[in-house]
Amino acid sequence: MTILENRRSAMPAAQEAAQTATQVSLAGALTAALRDSMAEDSRVVVFGEDVGPLGGVFRVTDGLAKEFGDTRIWDSPLAEAGIVGTAIGMAMYGMRPVVEMQFDAFSYPAFEQITSHLAKMHNRSKGAVTLPIVIRIPYAGGIGGVEHHSDSSEAYWTHTPGLTVVTPSNPADAYSMLREAIASDDPVIFLEPKSRYWSKDAVELPVVTPPMTRALVLREGTDVTLVAYGPTVKTALQAADLGAAEGLSIEVIDLRSLSPFDDETVGASVRKTSRAAIIHEASQFGGYGAEVAARVTERQFFHLAAPILRITGFDIPFPSPKLEEYHLPTAERVLAALDTWEW
């Protein structure tokens, strides 16, 4: 449980003792985080498409409608700009809305509200207005979704100043980071890797993992720094296993926060290994990996023995279910990429 080693618990000892570590899925951890945030702070409200009685198409809000009633969580009309726009108004009145976009590509109708208002309101008002809003977006592929259900939209959000963009890769982080996102006074785009929703860990809830803006070294290594986030963290760990078998020591970093980027943690690792690669599902051109490669190279150029590699989706629209396996980066593809370096 390398991931858990990095965590400290903020729970009082008594409370901690009363709990036993159980298997929690990433989706379940998100549900728990929502429940605990809603219980703790009456300003937290949840709305979106199908988040009420149905509990969301991924069941992340399962049971919350019953528990909190329809003044705290409700089904909105079907319109994403409407969801984000009204959340902005609510936040201006002191609420802390957590809204759901049903799938990645269905956040696009809200693009103007997010980029022109959500991201800018604090700035344009010289700090007078804060918008503590969390936009939950299930994203990425790997679940055999038909078109428009597997986009990785992170590059759009991370290029937009004013937004904080985070993505958990495991249940404990899912819980802790969502709670932190809801508590943040900055608007947060909370990207949920849908292919990981059902993956489980033994976690005692509530759990507090390191601050969401910090990247974590999940696996130490000496030869290569492999940067991953969200759905590709698992792939990166697999690649590290595969590499180990071949005698290659791969250090795996889970970014957790895409904006801000943790220059310190990644920089330190790269100075150690002198080689780095980044893996993500989104297409490569202008993808998030470009920023990682560019900024790490800027800062660590003279420590680098080779160019930073990007192992990513191709520069094509996300493929149909039966073809997505050819598009999505795999551990094998990571290893093959590392092979292209002169060692």
Add this chain to the structure above:
Amino acid sequence: MTILENRRSAMPAAQEAAQTATQVSLAGALTAALRDSMAEDSRVVVFGEDVGPLGGVFRVTDGLAKEFGDTRIWDSPLAEAGIVGTAIGMAMYGMRPVVEMQFDAFSYPAFEQITSHLAKMHNRSKGAVTLPIVIRIPYAGGIGGVEHHSDSSEAYWTHTPGLTVVTPSNPADAYSMLREAIASDDPVIFLEPKSRYWSKDAVELPVVTPPMTRALVLREGTDVTLVAYGPTVKTALQAADLGAAEGLSIEVIDLRSLSPFDDETVGASVRKTSRAAIIHEASQFGGYGAEVAARVTERQFFHLAAPILRITGFDIPFPSPKLEEYHLPTAERVLAALDTWEW
């Protein structure tokens, strides 16, 4: 006229002789391109907000309503998703719509139509449907616009597979590239640098400049490759002058096409100079410069004597008119950045 040196004219000699080079503004060149495309191909239609009798807020469609009548160019209702969405339907029926988004940030309501349909229709239909649509977007700052009127949105579009994204920096390219964009069977995001609308060159119209997907070396140099596009090409040329005065030989490249990227031209230059920088107005994090830096480094790492620098806007929302000068990259800032390298 280094720019013109790179051009070949496709005009028959007789026609050429009949023309005299006159001062043409970038906006005027666009008007001429629209007029000539409309005259040549009855499938070309133009619509958008205020493009009719008013001639557009930047007067790019000036006079066209009178010349072609309201079945070829007309004012649409005020709704950007509507404009792009109906353009898609028209293209499916064989038309070649050229639509205008009034300002950069006002293309965001059309984000879903652009990313989920315009960019993907050809792909999803296995090539059965082509969408020869041009979306003209005046972009970037430098004209003292109030909020939402100065965004540089290129990173959003260039990360979207299926789109071609180009931006001219001078009147001759404006004419030739717009005509090429309209003639292209792929959807084209045509970014017009608004601060350059009124800049003039002596150009004989019609003019044919090199294919829009090719980058051009505007100024030869031996010490540094400075990559620019749209509004910053002028700044890059100023920087080259400034550098020359300091004994620094800067090669200036005008990308013209942001997607696709001309790896060949930029790569050749970098192999020659062994140093590169990219300049753009958009904020840096996840900006287009990240892709340039990442891909050029990937391909030319062992030719690089120093990390590729990015001279860009800050990671902040675009500032108010009186503060934009502090945000926008200047020739001095380029020189200062180059000074940070160990030479």
Add this chain to the structure above:
Amino acid sequence: MSDRVATREEPVRPTLLPISLIDGAGVAVNGKRTAGFARPDDQLLLGLYRKMVVARRFDIQVSALTRQGRLATYPSALGQEACEISAVAALAEGDWLFPTYRDTVALVSRGVTPAEALTLFRGDWHLGFDPGHYRIAPQSTPLATQALHAVGLATAAKLKGDDTVALTFLGDGSTSEGDAHEAFNFAAVWQAPVVFLVQNNQYAISVPVAKQTHARTFADKAIGYGMPGYFVDGNDAAAMFAVISASVERARAGGGPTLIEGLTYRVEAHTNSDDPTRYRGKAEETTWRGLDPIARLETYLTKAGILTAGVAADITAEAEALASATRDSMSESPVLDPLELFDHVYVNDRPALLEQRAFLERELAATEAGGHR
């Protein structure tokens, strides 16, 4: 502006009760509830009945295949056949249809083969047929977006002087999207030859209509755009066909767009991965099964003496043949070429994309040779 008010005729206002020509018990309706629409003749109704039966058999077959794992997902239109089939039947050959993911039966009714139609949900590619060939746009998933495409296409046809009409399906939930509004508005301002058919099947996944609109009917929305609106019993094929054809023909004649609400019910789950027990009761489902569009037409046509045992057997045979063809076409997967992923991203070649294609090609070759993947 007062000119505008004074000179423009008020468009037809939607009725408060759905227009009805054959009621739930299969009895012909007369008087006010018909809103002046005449019942299509019995032969035409028999044709609709045949297509509805075939469509339902297809729908049931596909749901079954989905449960067997042969499709990635399938949104059933069971119970909505009166809307689906009447729309297709009301269109002329040159007209265009803009369907959603819900409307696969409409595609098949218009001639798309099961294999072509199910390519999307089988997960082979995003689209399995040539839109230009069938004059059917790709089934749209981003809600309400296709309505704008329909308006654009219809406007292009009008500009060219063609008499093409476009009909687009929309769900009740989709009417909440901004794109639906923009489509209604552009169509009305441009007087585009479009018919908007809102299939009010009462749910947007789990969300009931009461959480979607405060209007009394979706047809009422037409008023705000200055176009005619009709509120119709969406399980009454006679009424749906009468209203849709009248609207299509008015559009064709230059009369502009129409907004039609067909009041129906989504009998099945939203898709196979949905669980309706979480948000609606059995009683409601039972009520609506009792208002079935096929059953009532069967009663009516049988009483009219036109649906004889012989005809019924013939229809069943046709339906079974389609079901069997569907099963066959889904029994073996087509060979997919992963390299085609790169072939239709752009019309114009891109060197960098060809490099990526070559990469995958090498990878695939290595795999065959026992390498990495």
Add this chain to the structure above:
Amino acid sequence: MSDRVATREEPVRPTLLPISLIDGAGVAVNGKRTAGFARPDDQLLLGLYRKMVVARRFDIQVSALTRQGRLATYPSALGQEACEISAVAALAEGDWLFPTYRDTVALVSRGVTPAEALTLFRGDWHLGFDPGHYRIAPQSTPLATQALHAVGLATAAKLKGDDTVALTFLGDGSTSEGDAHEAFNFAAVWQAPVVFLVQNNQYAISVPVAKQTHARTFADKAIGYGMPGYFVDGNDAAAMFAVISASVERARAGGGPTLIEGLTYRVEAHTNSDDPTRYRGKAEETTWRGLDPIARLETYLTKAGILTAGVAADITAEAEALASATRDSMSESPVLDPLELFDHVYVNDRPALLEQRAFLERELAATEAGGHR
């Protein structure tokens, strides 16, 4: 669904001719055209008149300052004062206003100082006042987007049990945006205490209303959302105030949203950089100047004996004082701190942004020291 139809009362339907209480000649209107609204008492009308005169003087002053180059741009509301001022006057202190770029006079009428209000158009910063302090949202440029914020805020107030109402301005052109539709719909479904005030000033920059909608009135759109709609003479402050206050108070009492169309005219250019001669004739402008909202109220109040020479002088003095204060506040530019560019991007500090701040700080220091910039 038929339940829904049967049980819900039909909301008020907009009239076909604008509601009018004082006509263009300054004469009180009685009978049908009042749609049952009573004329506010003369003292209240005098108060509106005073504010309208002051607002217009401010508007003229700012346009003049803009021509002198002291502002980057200014969208004038000249001629729209009856809408602007009635809206502000109808709100209680705790209510919220959601204005657009067009509505600067409304801000000033609500107490925002000229310097604060003009910060945006002077180009100093995107916003010059504290929204929470005045309960006025930032003036919105992306069209119709603010309407959703208004609905959200009003809903939050309702959920908290407060009796706060939100009023948002919208232009005629803005009604075409998807966001306008979503705002109307969310407000109606959630029964949010919101008033939507569409200032139909007949143009969206150069585009006339006829190219924007095919509906007879914008008020007619209310029907499609199941909310009351009112079509009002937007140059008649008496009517505007009566209808807006009634709507605000119904919202406050839990009666949900209202859509009001005020029929008015944008007398000036869209902004100082616009050229109306390209798209409209002088005759039209002259007609509308004849329907001026201030002139008619002046006639009415003078006849009523309540607007005496003394009061008029007093009002003029107030207007001139504001104009003079406006000139003064624009005569010198505030010292702007470029480093503040970095201070409000996030609440939480970001190391990388602090680095960029430090970079600019060094650059500025170098400039002072005679360096690069």
